[in-house]
Amino acid sequence: xxxxxxxxxxxxxxxxxxxxxxxxxxxxxxxxxxxxxxxxxxxxxxxxxxxxxxxxxxxxxxxxxxxxxxxxxxxxxxxxxxxxxxxxxxxxxxxxxxxxxxxxxxxxxxxxxxxxxxxxxxxxxxxxxxxxxxxxxxxxxxxxxxxxxxxxxxxxxxxxxxxxxxxxxxxxxxxxxxxxxxxxxxxxxxxxxxxxxxxxxxxxxxxxxxxxxxxxxxxxxxxxxxxxxxxxxxxxxxxxxxxxxxxxxxxxxxxxxxxxxxxxxxxxxxxxxxxxxxxxxxxxxxxxxxxxxxxxxxxxxxxxxxxxxxxxxxxxxxxxxx
Amino acid sequence: xxxxxxxxxxxxxxxxxxxxxxxxxxxxxxxxxxxxxxxxxxxxxxxxxxxxxxxxxxxxxxxxxxxxxxxxxxxxxxxxxxxxxxxxxxxxxxxxxxxxxxxxxxxxxxxxxxxxxxxxxxxxxxxxxxxxxxxxxxxxxxxxxxxxxxxxxxxxxxxxxxxxxxxxxxxxxxxxxxxxxxxxxxxxxxxxxxxxxxxxxxxxxxxxxxxxxxxxxxxxxxxxxxxxxxxxxxxxxxxxxxxxxxxxxxxxxxxxxxxxxxxxxxxxxxxxxxxxxxxxxxxxxxxxxxxxxxxxxxxxxxxxxxxxxxxxxxxxxxxxxxxxxxxxxxxxxxxxxxxxxxxxxxxxxxxxxxxxxxxxxxxxxxxxxxxxxxxxxxxxxxxxxxxxxxxxxxxxxxxxxxxxxxxxxxxxxxxxxxxxxxxxxxxxxxxxxxxxxxxxxxxxxxxxxxxxxxxxxxxxxxxxxxxxxxxxxxxx
Numbered sequence: 001x002x003x004x005x006x007x008x009x010x011x012x013x014x015x016x017x018x019x020x021x022x023x024x025x026x027x028x029x030x031x032x033x034x035x036x037x038x039x040x041x042x043x044x045x046x047x048x049x050x051x052x053x054x055x056x057x058x059x060x061x062x063x064x065x066x067x068x069x070x071x072x073x074x075x076x077x078x079x080x081x082x083x084x085x086x087x088x089x090x091x092x093x094x095x096x097x098x099x100x101x102x103x104x105x106x107x108x109x110x111x112x113x114x115x116x117x118x119x120x121x122x123x124x125x126x127x128x129x130x131x132x133x134x135x136x137x138x139x140x141x142x143x144x145x146x147x148x149x150x151x152x153x154x155x156x157x158x159x160x161x162x163x164x165x166x167x168x169x170x171x172x173x174x175x176x177x178x179x180x181x182x183x184x185x186x187x188x189x190x191x192x193x194x195x196x197x198x199x200x201x202x203x204x205x206x207x208x209x210x211x212x213x214x215x216x217x218x219x220x221x222x223x224x225x226x227x228x229x230x231x232x233x234x235x236x237x238x239x240x241x242x243x244x245x246x247x248x249x250x251x252x253x254x255x256x257x258x259x260x261x262x263x264x265x266x267x268x269x270x271x272x273x274x275x276x277x278x279x280x281x282x283x284x285x286x287x288x289x290x291x292x293x294x295x296x297x298x299x300x301x302x303x304x305x306x307x308x309x310x311x312x313x314x315x316x317x318x319x320x321x322x
Numbered sequence: 323x324x325x326x327x328x329x330x331x332x333x334x335x336x337x338x339x340x341x342x343x344x345x346x347x348x349x350x351x352x353x354x355x356x357x358x359x360x361x362x363x364x365x366x367x368x369x370x371x372x373x374x375x376x377x378x379x380x381x382x383x384x385x386x387x388x389x390x391x392x393x394x395x396x397x398x399x400x401x402x403x404x405x406x407x408x409x410x411x412x413x414x415x416x417x418x419x420x421x422x423x424x425x426x427x428x429x430x431x432x433x434x435x436x437x438x439x440x441x442x443x444x445x446x447x448x449x450x451x452x453x454x455x456x457x458x459x460x461x462x463x464x465x466x467x468x469x470x471x472x473x474x475x476x477x478x479x480x481x482x483x484x485x486x487x488x489x490x491x492x493x494x495x496x497x498x499x500x501x502x503x504x505x506x507x508x509x510x511x512x513x514x515x516x517x518x519x520x521x522x523x524x525x526x527x528x529x530x531x532x533x534x535x536x537x538x539x540x541x542x543x544x545x546x547x548x549x550x551x552x553x554x555x556x557x558x559x560x561x562x563x564x565x566x567x568x569x570x571x572x573x574x575x576x577x578x579x580x581x582x583x584x585x586x587x588x589x590x591x592x593x594x595x596x597x598x599x600x601x602x603x604x605x606x607x608x609x610x611x612x613x614x615x616x617x618x619x620x621x622x623x624x625x626x627x628x629x630x631x632x633x634x635x636x637x638x639x640x641x642x643x644x645x646x647x648x649x650x651x652x653x654x655x656x657x658x659x660x661x662x663x664x665x666x667x668x669x670x671x672x673x674x675x676x677x678x679x680x681x682x683x684x685x686x687x688x689x690x691x692x693x694x695x696x697x698x699x700x701x702x703x704x705x706x707x708x709x710x711x712x713x714x715x716x717x718x719x720x721x722x723x724x725x726x727x728x729x730x731x732x733x734x735x736x737x738x739x740x741x742x743x744x745x746x747x748x749x750x751x752x753x754x755x756x757x758x759x760x761x762x763x764x765x766x767x768x769x770x771x772x773x774x775x776x777x778x779x780x781x782x783x784x785x786x787x788x789x790x791x792x793x794x795x796x797x798x
Binding site: 003004005007008046051055072074075076077109110198199202203205206209210223226227228229242244245248249252253256257258259260261264293296299300301302304305306308309311312313315316318319 | 595599605606608609611612613615616619620623627726727730731734737738741742745748749751752753754755756757758760761762763765766767768769770772773774777778780781784785
């Protein structure tokens with residue numbers, strides 16, 4: 001049996017198989033028929049199938065060797081807009097393999113995380129290579145994409161998947177993988193996944209690996225407990241206990257060793273702080289600091305120093321609590 | 323005869339070239355260049371003499387000037403080196419003429435690395451101008467490793483001849499110490515001088531200073547006499563600046579500590595950050611100090627981004643003075659108390675340890691054979707950041723801990739590589755960013771590795787993970 005990550009194994013290969021998003025799919029099918037496509041902008045929540053849809057579209061358009069005609073970039077992994085421009089240049093220079101399609105497709109995921117300046121630069125790049133390269137920009141929110149880019153793209157809004165769609169897909173996968181999925185387990189899984197199909201599939205696969213393929217409510221909760229990050233909470237507890245040194249060590253491990261982004265740590269801290277047994281006053285103070293640190297990180301400040309200062313604040317809050 | 327009160331390092335420094343024992347190659351190069359001024363103006367009108375402290379750079383220049391009959395005009399760190407001050411002190415006149423008595427001049431800029439872009443605005447440019455106009459040799463001296471100043475001094479480096487001066491070999495240091503003892507009729511134990519020489523790390527000046535500290539006014543020097551001398555930290559006064567910052571009582575005191583120090587500010591920042599929690603046990607103080615440091619971090623970022631380096635002064639203020647002023651209730655490290663408490667914990671009689679503050683740390687020396695107690699004590703000392711010095715049979719616990727971020731990076735190299743492999747492969751296979759891979763997928767993969775290693779390994783292979791990564795995940 002070919003064991004791999006199920007989100008990939010069960011990713012829809014063709015527009016025919018894409019879950020939900022009927023209108024979007026039918027528009028895209030007509031592009032395939034015409035062998036032409038405008039620049040695309042896909043927006044919508046995580047795990048509803050934006051990337052799946054564009055990859056399926058590309059396969060339908062270019063055939064099984066579509067990977068030669070598609071370049072996938074992720075804005076959050078690229079080092080600055082200049083490297084993006086370089087990559088586009090090299091990619092767009094050569095003609096596509098198929099003679100009946102005159103362009104290639106560049107998929108830029110998390111495009112809404114690009115700064116305004118970078119988006120303007122990207123816009124100029126789009127203009128320059130329009131003849132040989134179509135862009136598909138993907139993001140969560142269209143508000144974060146500058147107007148000039150929005151106006152040059154056909155905007156496709158992906159809505160949340162319905163609970164039924166997620167359920168059906170999960171049951172379908174469970175059947176094929178011989179997972180004994182019990183109804184309460186499925187309920188728990190659907191609830192936890194919050195409409196994010198990728199998350200639902202990941203939970204299913206992890207749960208199925210643990211107890212000989214039996215997935216009930218307990219297994220699902222067990223998985224959720226295992227994958228929920230404990231490190232940030234640990235840092236928080238150490239700080240409140242007054243152990244700055246240990247908390248700093250744990251912070252270092254997360255940032256330097258695990259490679260977690262400062263802002264991801266901060267996001268977890270935010271929700272953890274809300275749950276703490278603290279006076280409203282000190283909560284407000286902490287949240288103010290979190291907001292400030294978050295902004296500073298966007299400005300390129302040093303995450304360890306900034307989060308370290310936040311940890312010191314937590315130490316203080318912990319002392320006042322006692 | 324009145325006794326010579328000068329410090330030995332002054333008294334025994336070479337006055338003529340024949341007394342310069344080390345760095346023969348550097349001396350030859352400098353000499354050839356200075357001589358070339360006798361037949362006109364050479365292509366390069368300036369040299370930069372560089373190397374570690376205490377290697378005799380100044381002495382070499384003085385000896386050459388002395389022997390070749392030049393009048394040496396020194397501009398050193400105590401003078402402010404703004405453009406206007408340099409022009410004032412050494413106008414065109416000075417660099418282009420001879421002295422009243424027809425003696426040629428040689429201009430010496432000492433402590434070149436201390437020119438800061440901030441206070442000595444235009445200083446580098448002013449020197450550059452002088453070099454273009456000069457009819458007299460200009461010698462510049464820079465101390466410390468090249469990377470600490472090469473960026474700042476780049477314009478000067480481009481037009482100057484560079485001459486490197488190196489640490490003196492241990493044998494030469496020893497030889498110098500013996501010569502001094504001979505001339506002062508001091509009877510010295512060979513091992514004592516060896517220890518001093520060894521600890522100097524080739525810094526002649528510090529070796530002579532140490533010898534003087536141990537032997538002045540005496541007729542004999544034994545190993546015991548030099549035993550207690552501290553190991554000099556080679557961190558160009560880092561310990562001193564940190565001491566000042568962590569004990570300053572006023573804004574000015576702390577600020578001046580940094581201004582007067584040649585320590586690279588990025589390095590100083592790391593050390594301050596690392597040591598704050600050890601000096602600020604009161605949580606109000608700690609929080610204020612960390613906040614000041616976080617602000618300093620921001621200010622530095624702003625200066626870098628805008629290239630407006632005058633903004634760095636806010637960075638310096640926050641990193642030094644504001645950190646210092648954050649301390650209101652904290653008592654400090656309490657290192658000595660900590661040591662006593664820790665040794666109590668392992669039931670060691672107070673009399674079995676000799677504890678003393680030294681320049682760069684606290685020394686802890688067993689006063690008797692410790693037997694089985696040695697190991698637990700050693701663990702305690704290590705926990706306090708101490709290290710065992712075999713040749714002196716004592717622990718030395720530095721007041722300041724080195725930046726842990728750097729050692730953490732070194733220590734976690736393997737897991738960082740594995741994490742990187744995992745992130746990259748998952749991101750690629752699952753069409754997501756590395757950051758999302760870390761949060762959205764990798765926790766599940768790790769969970770499967772715990773629950774069902776066999777299946778997890780198959781998944782690992784399908785992701786094309788490196789074998790080492792799979793092994794690492796399995797063992798985690």
